[in-house]
Amino acid sequence: MRAVGLRTRVTTVFALGALALSVALAGATYEFVRAVLLDDRESAAIRAASLDGSLVRQGLAGEEPDIALVLRNLDTGETRRPLVRSGGAWFARTADDRLAPAVSPALQGLVEAGDPALQRVRVEGEPVLVVGVPLQEGASYYELTSLEELRRTLRLLATVLGVLALVTTVAGAAVGRGVSRRVLRPLGDVAHTAGSIASGDLGARVARDSDPDLDRLAVAFNAMVDEVSARSAADRRFAADVSHELRSPLQTLSAATSVLDRRRDELDSRTGAAVDLLTAEVTRFEQLVTDLLELARADKPADRRPTDVVALTRSVAASRGLPPEVVQVSGDDALLDVDPRRYEQLVVNLVDNAANHGGGAVRIGVDVSPEALVLEVDDEGPGVPTDERALVFDRFARGRAASARGGTEGTGLGLAIVAQHVSAHRGTVEILDRTGGGARFRVVLPAGQDDGAGP
Amino acid sequence: MPRLLIVEDDDRIRLSLRLALEDEGYVVKDVATAEEGLAEQRANPADVVLVDLMLPGMDGFDCIRALRRHGDVPVVVVSARDDTHDVVAALEAGADDYVVKPVAVKELSARLRALRRRASGSGGDAPEVRRFGEIELRPDAGEVLLGDEQVHLTRTEFRLLCELADQSGRVLSRQQLLDRVWGYDVYGDERLVDVHVGRLRRKIERDPANPQHVVTVRGLGYKLAT
Numbered sequence: 001m002r003a004v005g006l007r008t009r010v011t012t013v014f015a016l017g018a019l020a021l022s023v024a025l026a027g028a029t030y031e032f033v034r035a036v037l038l039d040d041r042e043s044a045a046i047r048a049a050s051l052d053g054s055l056v057r058q059g060l061a062g063e064e065p066d067i068a069l070v071l072r073n074l075d076t077g078e079t080r081r082p083l084v085r086s087g088g089a090w091f092a093r094t095a096d097d098r099l100a101p102a103v104s105p106a107l108q109g110l111v112e113a114g115d116p117a118l119q120r121v122r123v124e125g126e127p128v129l130v131v132g133v134p135l136q137e138g139a140s141y142y143e144l145t146s147l148e149e150l151r152r153t154l155r156l157l158a159t160v161l162g163v164l165a166l167v168t169t170v171a172g173a174a175v176g177r178g179v180s181r182r183v184l185r186p187l188g189d190v191a192h193t194a195g196s197i198a199s200g201d202l203g204a205r206v207a208r209d210s211d212p213d214l215d216r217l218a219v220a221f222n223a224m225v226d227e228v229s230a231r232s233a234a235d236r237r238f239a240a241d242v243s244h245e246l247r248s249p250l251q252t253l254s255a256a257t258s259v260l261d262r263r264r265d266e267l268d269s270r271t272g273a274a275v276d277l278l279t280a281e282v283t284r285f286e287q288l289v290t291d292l293l294e295l296a297r298a299d300k301p302a303d304r305r306p307t308d309v310v311a312l313t314r315s316v317a318a319s320r321g322l323p324p325e326v327v328q329v330s331g332d333d334a335l336l337d338v339d340p341r342r343y344e345q346l347v348v349n350l351v352d353n354a355a356n357h358g359g360g361a362v363r364i365g366v367d368v369s370p371e372a373l374v375l376e377v378d379d380e381g382p383g384v385p386t387d388e389r390a391l392v393f394d395r396f397a398r399g400r401a402a403s404a405r406g407g408t409e410g411t412g413l414g415l416a417i418v419a420q421h422v423s424a425h426r427g428t429v430e431i432l433d434r435t436g437g438g439a440r441f442r443v444v445l446p447a448g449q450d451d452g453a454g455p
Numbered sequence: 456m457p458r459l460l461i462v463e464d465d466d467r468i469r470l471s472l473r474l475a476l477e478d479e480g481y482v483v484k485d486v487a488t489a490e491e492g493l494a495e496q497r498a499n500p501a502d503v504v505l506v507d508l509m510l511p512g513m514d515g516f517d518c519i520r521a522l523r524r525h526g527d528v529p530v531v532v533v534s535a536r537d538d539t540h541d542v543v544a545a546l547e548a549g550a551d552d553y554v555v556k557p558v559a560v561k562e563l564s565a566r567l568r569a570l571r572r573r574a575s576g577s578g579g580d581a582p583e584v585r586r587f588g589e590i591e592l593r594p595d596a597g598e599v600l601l602g603d604e605q606v607h608l609t610r611t612e613f614r615l616l617c618e619l620a621d622q623s624g625r626v627l628s629r630q631q632l633l634d635r636v637w638g639y640d641v642y643g644d645e646r647l648v649d650v651h652v653g654r655l656r657r658k659i660e661r662d663p664a665n666p667q668h669v670v671t672v673r674g675l676g677y678k679l680a681t
Contacts (some may be wrong), residue, residue, distance in 0.1 A: 036586060091596050240536075244509075247535035248465055251555035255471035258560040262478050286557050293537075303539075306674030333676040340645060 018172020053133035489518035523549035567639025
């Protein structure tokens with residue numbers, strides 16, 4: 001399951017908070033308004049019932065009173081309906097006494113005991129307030145007040161409050177979303193900038209934020225990038241200086257040695273031997289410095305472009321004096337997007353490695369497909385023991401494995417450079433056993449476009 | 456004997472290169488600054504010039520541009536800098552070849568031989584006049600006409616055009632061009648070819664960004680469209 005994002009969570013929390021708060025407020029409001037209105041209606045009903053009760057009492061004072069007429073003469077408006085209980089019988093304005101059952105025995109008991117009382121009941125689904133007032137001996141007056149209007153008012157109130165709660169919840173969600181967007185925006189900026197820097201735009205910086213709290217992130221991030229790029233610029237300057245300081249004296253050594261070497265035959269044997277040593281070591285030293293400087297550029301990405309890798313492989317083989325049939329091509333393609341300089345050096349180093357440690361390359365296999373290039377360099381040497389296969393790609397790994405294979409040539413950096421070039425292409429290199437003895441170095445370079453900055 | 460001018464501020468490198476190249480049969484004059492080099496070249500023109508890039512005062516790039524303004528003497532950069540940026544800038548300034556220090560004398564000597572072969576005016580195998588669209592190539596006269604106008608090419612550019620013309624219609628890879636024009640028998644720097652093709656196009660194409668004559672064949676190299 002995918003984790004829920006911070007933005008969704010913040011939005012949800014804001015919405016739920018707004019919902020809880022607005023529901024609580026709406027509930028309290030509703031209850032308060034309802035209590036006040038009900039209280040008001042009850043007081044009014046009691047006042048009206050007392051007044052009407054005293055009128056009925058007067059009306060019943062005469063001989064043989066017509067109770068229905070007395071009730072009909074009451075001015076009760078539309079919402080109140082009078083009812084009299086006298087001598088065990090109910091009297092209403094009309095003969096219709098459907099109202100009578102609304103008066104509960106409990107209420108009757110209270111009123112007949114001489115106390116005014118009230119009760120809320122439901123008549124035919126309508127809320128009704130029943131107020132009872134004791135009259136003369138054995139008689140009591142009841143007034144039924146409809147609370148329908150109050151109920152409608154409260155229902156309207158409930159609807160309004162409900163809608164308000166809903167609106168508040170949505171507003172809460174919107175605020176949550178806005179707030180989270182606002183808060184997370186610097187993170188997005190930082191991520192975007194980090195991406196730009198990673199893909200080579202070293203000048204990219206995060207824009208300052210007007211909010212001092214959020215601005216801290218931008219300032220801290222920019223300071224970090226400044227620091228890192230200052231250090232890497234210093235490193236590059238150092239590498240360039242080292243490069244220059246090593247290359248210049250080597251140029252003098254190389255040229256001066258060649259002057260000596262040219263007069264080799266004029267020298268006595270001791271001097272001649274010394275000149276030979278000098279020449280060989282200067283050559284090796286040149287290669288060593290070149291290889292070290294190459295390894296120091298580990299952070300450079302592969303400069304991929306369409307390259308005829310088959311032709312390049314053949315030209316390397318030819319330059320190393322290998323017969324043309326050593327290069328065996330399979331697959332239909334010859335073109336692949338690789339860094340030609342790195343590919344070339346990779347092939348050279350593998351071929352030189354085979355020459356130095358395996359008696360020379362006997363087969364160079366090239367298989368190009370649209371997805372990848374597979375390069376195999378086979379030799380007929382002693383092979384590489386399984387437990388040393390990972391080690392030979394280490395720098396200066398000319399230890400046990402190499403000396404056992406009789407190698408004293410080379411700088412000990414050739415295979416490390418191979419590993420670096422392979423890794424810059426996001427490829428793989430491995431050592432296998434060649435059928436019939438010897439080692440097989442297999443390099444796979446995918447045709448991907450998503451090279452990063454090397455290992 | 457071919458005359459060689461070395462512009463190099465490092466005394467030891469200058470002396471050692473001079474000794475080694477004198478052994479290779481050159482008459483060598485060496486100076487430490489670009490200004491001296493330009494004065495020397497005006498007074499006693501050399502057949503080929505070696506230039507370092509980092510020089511006190513006027514730098515190597517400006518020195519190459521100044522040499523180019525005065526003539527088409529072949530220029531080889533010998534520099535400790537191997538950034539693509541520097542290589543391309545030096546070639547754009549007009550250098551014919553670029554080698555990175557330390558360079559073996561044998562290698563440098565081969566570079567210089569190839570340059571002098573180009574400079575000696577032999578333009579390809581077939582000396583007769585050839586036409587490619589608006590371009591007229593006269594190898595024996597060492598001339599190129601675009602329409603009726605004569606185009607001034609350096610010797611390297613001229614040689615590059617002649618090699619493409621010899622194979623007209625067929626593609627030459629960058630490595631083949633390096634071999635034929637610059638004399639690289641081993642693998643070489645393809646940027647040399649790309650920058651020189653760019654320079655050539657600016658001179659012989661009506662719209663260098665959309666070349667009609669020197670055409671890039673993706674992944675393979677270049678050809679001269681007929």
